Amino acid sequence: MTSDRSPRPLIAVVGPTAVGKTALAVRLADVLPVEVVSADSRQVYRYMDIGTAKPTAQERQRVRHHLLDIVEPDEPFTLAQYQQLAYAAIADIQCRGRIPLLVGGTGLYVRAVLEGLSIPHVEPDQRLREELYAEAATKGYEVLHRRLHELDPAAAERIDTRNVRRVVRALEVCYLMGRPISSVQRASPPPYRVLRIGLTMPRPVLYQRIDERVERMLAAGLVEEVRSLVERGYGYQLPAMSGLGYRQIGMYLRGEVSLEEAIALIKRHTRRFVRQQANWFREDDPAIAWHDASGAVFEAVLMCIQSFLPTTFPPSGLGEEGDGGDSEGHPQIIWRIGWVSR
Numbered sequence: 293m294t295s296d297r298s299p300r301p302l303i304a305v306v307g308p309t310a311v312g313k314t315a316l317a318v319r320l321a322d323v324l325p326v327e328v329v330s331a332d333s334r335q336v337y338r339y340m341d342i343g344t345a346k347p348t349a350q351e352r353q354r355v356r357h358h359l360l361d362i363v364e365p366d367e368p369f370t371l372a373q374y375q376q377l378a379y380a381a382i383a384d385i386q387c388r389g390r391i392p393l394l395v396g397g398t399g400l401y402v403r404a405v406l407e408g409l410s411i412p413h414v415e416p417d418q419r420l421r422e423e424l425y426a427e428a429a430t431k432g433y434e435v436l437h438r439r440l441h442e443l444d445p446a447a448a449e450r451i452d453t454r455n456v457r458r459v460v461r462a463l464e465v466c467y468l469m470g471r472p473i474s475s476v477q478r479a480s481p482p483p484y485r486v487l488r489i490g491l492t493m494p495r496p497v498l499y500q501r502i503d504e505r506v507e508r509m510l511a512a513g514l515v516e517e518v519r520s521l522v523e524r525g526y527g528y529q530l531p532a533m534s535g536l537g538y539r540q541i542g543m544y545l546r547g548e549v550s551l552e553e554a555i556a557l558i559k560r561h562t563r564r565f566v567r568q569q570a571n572w573f574r575e576d577d578p579a580i581a582w583h584d585a586s587g588a589v590f591e592a593v594l595m596c597i598q599s600f601l602p603t604t605f606p607p608s609g610l611g612e613e614g615d616g617g618d619s620e621g622h623p624q625i626i627w628r629i630g631w632v633s634r
Contacts, residue, residue, distance in 0.1 A: 321355030331396025343537035399572025
């Protein structure tokens with residue numbers, strides 16, 4: 293048994309979009325005392341459910357999710373804010389004797405939590421941001437990235453040229469602090485015992501899953517969701533509206549492309565996003581335990597977690613009455629964790 297002073301466990305489930313991270317987390321909740329801390333930069337916004345592939349109401353009933361629906365689409369939200377809220381959620385989960393699952397595909401969010409990035413607490417300057425976004429719209433996003441490269445080559449190297457949102461934030465910090473953002477982003481790992489689980493699958497299979505998911509989003513009402521956001525007063529120029537799906541459907545609603553063209557753009561840009569995510573979650577990273585999600589991945593992940601957690605006591609007679617199974621008949625594995633307060 294571990295002592296109360298031992299580092300408390302934190303499990304991260306990472307990987308590309310559409311690989312099945314949420315589905316795995318929900319299934320793990322059937323047999324483990326876990327709660328999910330979202331690491332998705334788009335799921336923080338209210339009213340943006342379909343296009344962000346937010347967990348469904350049924351999935352949220354099966355496992356508690358944190359850091360969903362916490363800001364309005366027109367409300368500024370920084371990496372520093374996310375990190376602070378994520379640490380608070382993790383502490384709350386651990387203090388209640390449960391295990392936090394950090395689940396998501398936003399690499400910078402995951403890194404901020406697991407590596408303990410020292411993030412400059414620079415308040416957003418809305419006027420400056422609007423000027424920079426307007427410049428990107430009129431002159432092209434490459435102009436901003438070239439300027440960042442002049443001011444902060446290290447940050448420019450890490451930030452994709454097309455990621456206007458992150459480029460703008462880096463420039464904002466440079467302007468307001470008078471120094472490069474990279475000079476103040478230092479890492480101080482938090483006191484967790486971390487298990488990193490990565491989900492992967494062959495690209496052709498993943499791309500097919502992406503295409504199918506986009507079609508499901510359209511059938512679920514993605515066009516209506518974007519139209520409703522605009523009717524609520526959330527303009528197309530907002531950073532939140534630049535996300536995958538929202539930008540392309542916005543183009544369709546403005547008459548710039550046909551619906552068929554918008555759908556094709558969503559699929560193409562999502563595939564490009566997967567390639568960008570691979571820079572954050574590298575399959576040659578020895579710190580990540582990778583699992584092929586195109587097959588029977590649940591049992592393999594569960595065994596990995598079982599070997600990672602402190603002393604465990606699987607109940608005898610799984611599936612029998614009184615075994616701790618849930619209302620749907622899923623057997624519960626009982627985990628005794630040394631740091632749980634008694």
